[in-house]
């Protein structure tokens with residue numbers, strides 16, 4: 001087994017074990033310099049947290065372990081192709097690469113369908129099922145102006 005297979009094996013084992021521990025069939029690990037530095041499993045129903053996907057949990061753990069919000073130089077191995085939320089988190093974390101096991105079509109086949117989110121994202125705001133309404137922009141912009149003028153901000 002090559003190194004990549006070993007890391008994916010760990011993500012898959014997490015996905016299998018998680019089913020026996022109150023979670024969904026999803027696992028992920030984050031690797032830096034050839035070592036696993038963080039693990040995550042799906043805990044949505046176990047912790048009543050709709051954002052507790054394996055990848056997000058692994059990212060939170062990796063950031064905690066490394067003491068940084070920037071995970072450049074790390075790669076994520078996930079047992080399933082990331083959903084739009086996790087993909088967004090992966091971009092925000094600046095991970096270098098994603099390896100996945102199951103496809104999103106495999107996930108859809110057992111009832112984990114995120115294709116409606118991908119479909120929604122492709123539509124203009126007014127055509128989406130989720131109503132998104134702009135409100136008080138003239139007030140909200142004040143925080144952006146304050147941030148823009150802050151000289152010692154930590155950019156990310």
Ligand SMILES: [Zn+2]
Pocket residue numbers: 053054055082083084085086087
């Ligand atoms: Zn996800």
